Amino acid sequence: MRLLDAMILIYFSKVDLLEALLQLPDLAVTTSVRNELRRSSPAREAVEAAIADGLLALCDIDPENGTERTLYIMYRDGDGFDGLGEGEATSMSVACARGLTFVSHDRKARERAASGGIRLLDWPDLLAELNDAGVITARQRRQAEQAIRSLLRE
């Protein structure tokens, strides 16, 4: 299972590849990420439809699981640590506790995830996977890479 951060979905939506992305298997978001997208994002409707259709799973912290709760507090506000957004912190807590993959482009979140031994992917990995699966062409992949980099101001 791959837990997607909100910005991944937003940028795929901005380059019109969200529908394509949602064809990949084993994709999930936490309710915090879903809520972030619901508030204001071009991906909102597509994400809600994908959840309703079972293309995107909801995968949340188990409130009764002490490890997941502790990880969340640590990622969010832990003393001596950096502060992550709620979506990032919930995704990483679940990914860390259950051995899942976290998909994010945020530098800070990725640093924390890497140091915590969490399996990581970024948007170029997903574009490559889409290309490998024949969902998009190599040309589409290059165009999307360029477009996302431009959106990210990199």
Add this chain to the structure above:
Amino acid sequence: MADIRIGQRVAEARSQLGLTQAETAEKLGVARSTLAEMETGARKITADELYRLTEVLSRPLQYFFSVQEPASIFSFRLKNEEIGEPARRALIGLDNRLAELAALERFSGIAVRPQLKHYSIEGWKNPDVAGRNIAMMERARLQLGPSPLPNVREVLEQRVGLLAFGDYVPAGDFSGAFASDGERSAILINVAHIKGRVNFTLPHEYGHAVVMKNGVHIELRGYVDAHEERFADAFAANFLMPLDALEDALERASISPPEITSDQVLFLASQFGVSFEAMLNRLTHFNVIERKHAGELKKTAKPLARSRELGLPDPRDEFDSLPQTYRRMACMAFHKGSISRGRLAEFLGTDQDRAYDTYAAWAASVDVASAGDKVKRGAAA
């Protein structure tokens, strides 16, 4: 058996918000007995229920997960017969803001500690006199001189280090609050009111701040100590519109009372950043105009429409829900690499793209190397 701690947090949050088990259960869509079991730990709470509880109880996820007792300014229950639910939620929001401020201090390396001087009003028989004298002492302490203070929020933020947050509480008696947890203090303003009124509420709350120490003061008609309210009103009026400043303004504008016109009152109100009514009351208080004439002006004037015609600032201008210092601290925390873009967006109450734009504009406008010192100085000079 479920983890009892989350249940306890649910019970605490519910109690602080002043909701009964039955009311909370109804909002949550479960039976009262189910909620009672959740609170005692007899029943597990699902993730879906917990997310709904964050909304129903106006508390963030970490409030329920925190190992330590969450810090709260509310050691008491907000009684629903005295304060409406929207106002109670706004007060809980202020509590959450103080917790966020504590986190932001850690991430940005900038501590905001209001430089409050405390006065006692116990010895004063007349609260109006106490309000006037203490306001004068505060103006002198803050070296404000005799000038009007059209942006009193900035004055409190820059010179006292007292931050004011805004929240929208629809029609009702709630106008604001002051809260202090012993280290951090903040004012909450109901932004549903027009700016002139908001500008009066700010020093009014500041008046409460200088005579109380820790705790919460809630500004609500019918929920007040009459002596302290009269003090805070007099404090606010004299802090915003001291007699010498008013006399200067009248002289500069060549206004000769008692033939003052409603346009002139509007002009003065705009200069002092108060409402037409507040200025009229002040001028009447100082006998600059007669009560009868003031009554006529009040009846005939159309302050909002006329302000627009005269090109004066619109008194309904929005009050930014976040203080500038708080925004700068969030930008600094992001700049230092202490928070992710997602967390920056949460602090700024917007989406990640807009949050980054705010950060970029801030970074372009300041010498980032010395910005931390500037924020520090600005917050508690």
